[in-house]
Amino acid sequence: MHSSAWMEYSTWRNAPHSVSGTLRVWPRFSSPQLHNERDLLVWLPASYSASQRSYPVIYMQDGQNLFDRATSFAGVEWGVDEAMTQLGDEGQEAIIVGLPNTAQRTQEYNPFPHFWNGKGDAYLAFLTDTVKPVIERDFRVLTGREQTGIIGSSLGGLISLYAFFARPEVFGFAGAMSPALWPGRGAIYDFVHRQPFQPGKLYLDHGTREPSARRMKTLLLDKGYRLDADLRYVVETDGEHNEAAWARRLPEALRFLLTR
Numbered sequence: 001m002h003s004s005a006w007m008e009y010s011t012w013r014n015a016p017h018s019v020s021g022t023l024r025v026w027p028r029f030s031s032p033q034l035h036n037e038r039d040l041l042v043w044l045p046a047s048y049s050a051s052q053r054s055y056p057v058i059y060m061q062d063g064q065n066l067f068d069r070a071t072s073f074a075g076v077e078w079g080v081d082e083a084m085t086q087l088g089d090e091g092q093e094a095i096i097v098g099l100p101n102t103a104q105r106t107q108e109y110n111p112f113p114h115f116w117n118g119k120g121d122a123y124l125a126f127l128t129d130t131v132k133p134v135i136e137r138d139f140r141v142l143t144g145r146e147q148t149g150i151i152g153s154s155l156g157g158l159i160s161l162y163a164f165f166a167r168p169e170v171f172g173f174a175g176a177m178s179p180a181l182w183p184g185r186g187a188i189y190d191f192v193h194r195q196p197f198q199p200g201k202l203y204l205d206h207g208t209r210e211p212s213a214r215r216m217k218t219l220l221l222d223k224g225y226r227l228d229a230d231l232r233y234v235v236e237t238d239g240e241h242n243e244a245a246w247a248r249r250l251p252e253a254l255r256f257l258l259t260r
Contacts, residue, residue, distance in 0.1 A: 005029075006138065009041070009067075018069040020081045021046060026134075033126040034108065034119065040131065041098035042139060043067065043081055046088050048095075054140040056094040056147040056258060059127055061109065061156030063098025065243055071100075076243040083251045092258045094149075095141050099127065101156075109155035111162045111191075115184035120159050121166070128170050144172070145200070149257055151175035153246045158188060161216075164202065165195040173257045175203040177246050178210055178239075189219060197224045203232045203253045207239020232256045 009023035026040040041063050045055060065072040066080040080096055087093070102108065104119070111120025127150075136143055150171050152160040157179030164174035181188050202225060206213045217233045225231035234252065239245045 006042070013068075013070070016070065018077060019067045021085055022048065023067055023081065029131070029134075031126045031130060033122045033130065034102075034104070036102050036104065038100045038102055039063075040134075041067065041096075041100070042135065043084065043096040043098070044139070045093040045095065046085065047093060048140070052140070054142045056149070057097060057135065057139075057141040058094055058149040058151055058254075058257075059097045059099065059131070060150070061099060061101065061152030061159065062105075063100040066096070066098045073243055076247070078243060078247045078250055080250065083247075083254055086251060087254055087258065090255075092255065094254075094258055095135075095139055097131065097135055099131065106155065109152070109159040110183050111159060111166070112184035112187045115187065118183070120162060123159065124163055124167055127163075128167055132170070145170060146172040146260075149173040149175070151177070151203075151253070151257075153177040153179075154241065155180045155183075158183065161202075161204075162188060162191065164200065165192055165198060168198040168200075171200070173201040173203075175253045175257055176205075176213070176216075177203075177249060177253065178206050178241050179204070179213055179216070180211075181213060181216055182211070189215065192216070192219055192223070199230075201230050201232075201257050203234075203257055205234035205236065205249055205253070207236040207241070207245055209238055210241040 006024045022044040024042045028037045029040040030037045107119040108123040110118035112118045150160045157176035161176040
């Protein structure tokens, strides 16, 4: 790690938190594409400090909800740190980059300019052209598309699914948890339909108490993705649209996407 801008999360936070493991933060990281700033979060596997190996990397949206109850929506975190620690015990390790949302969340996670003034392409340019080079400079991450993933929920799931097809040279796997597929009257369906098949792995889920993603599952199957081979589709009975539901389903999503 080279940049002095990175801090230990516990030092930066200087308050009670629920983070486990090693979490670093770059406060107020600036985006030239979006003309705003946010804190970048990087969680490192337990073996990171004791080895010289490089790791797969997953970029995750709504970063403030991933690791710490103190910063998460309604005080419920995804438990990414605990889930990754569990997977590490199983031999599956990865570096997680959390990008907190901003006041422009609905624009940044929406890739369709004709709806809500979507700025999703600019957000992906920020992620791939500004954040990713810094992560690859300062941490030992594998840089191939097969080792680079993106995950999000709701609108974060929309932009993650979009990223897999819009930037296939960057992302080789993606997770869309309870994705919001309705913006622009479901414009994502036509977009995915028009894109060529991209090799990789996709995870898609929803609960029975929220809008279904079954139509997207069918579209992906029609494109050639094979159920439980390169596409995992999960429906949680009584699952709702909230952080607690995504935390419950996250370990299975990570395990599927990271298994090679």
